[in-house]
Amino acid sequence: MSTSGQPQFRYTQTPSKVLHLRNLPWECMEEELVELCRPFGKIVNTKCNVGANRNQAFVEFVDLNQAINMVTYYASSSEPARIRGKTVYIQYSNRHEIVHNKSPGDVPGNVLLVTIEGVEAGDVSIDVIHLVFSAFGFVHKIATFEKAAGFQALIQYSDVQTASTARDSLDGRSIPRYLLPSHVNDCHLRISYSAHTDLNIKFQSHRSRDYTNPYLPVNPTAMEGFLQPAVGADGKKMEFESNVLLASIENMQYAVTVDVLHTVFSAFGTVQKIAIFEKNGATQALIQYPDITTAAAAKNALEGHCIYDGGYCLQ
Known part of the structure; x- marks a missing residue:
């Protein structure tokens, strides 16, 4: 038994070439896992930051005997497995291989799904979104909407490479303060890939724009929300x-x-x-x-x- 009262190993499980590691440091990196496991064999796959607290992981060896060697070594050792000074609890996984199922948001595409956290729909205009994302290439179309996740936007580029560059550069970042109303303290961009490849924009409005079609009709009703600017903390209207x-x-x-x-x-x-x-x-x-x-x-x-x-x- 470990000093924390948790068993470091569970002997009742069927051996597997995939090991389940628990009690890892916060956001443990793949390199740290490989460094711990390398003495016992070749690692062919890992899955990091698993679980609600992101402190679990799976490690897959090239064959079963290598995984057994690691479990056997630490079961008989007076020194537990450690990463960054934390005792790591090891057990056989009930899976026999690590499969990475890519969600739609992980599959690269030319359309980004952007969630703007910390703002209401009227706080960030479509023109501000266009300005921020145009820094990485020509933006073809933008559609904004509100869902349970918050204020979101779909942003279409001409190709996957441009979209990927924008995502890698902006994901987790904030829109510059000078582009935001004074009552917004901070906002973060959470960006994934959309399954869309071509947005269907029917009108130019405060919610949607097609920058490739200057002859698309303007919808006066749809423009209305955009034409009534947001009000800042000082009570003054903010015009974009x-x-x-x-x-x-x-x-x-x-x-x-x-x-x-x-x-x-x-x-x-x-x-x-x-x-x-x-x-x-x-x-x-x-x-x-x-x-x-x-x-x-x-x-x-x-x-x-x-x-x-x-x-x-x-x-």
């Missing part, structure tokens, strides 16, 4: 830049048509789409540019100015 502008037209005395808006907003760059709609008795329009820079220039130049002389149709 987008390539789509929302224009509210006040003091409207003359008709404002798509052609009129196209003429006004085309002065700053190519206008891809315009949608006019009524909301709460007011006329509003969505104007889509090919990029955020052009949209920002138009916003800065036109906000608060009039379409017609005489102060009519303030926008």
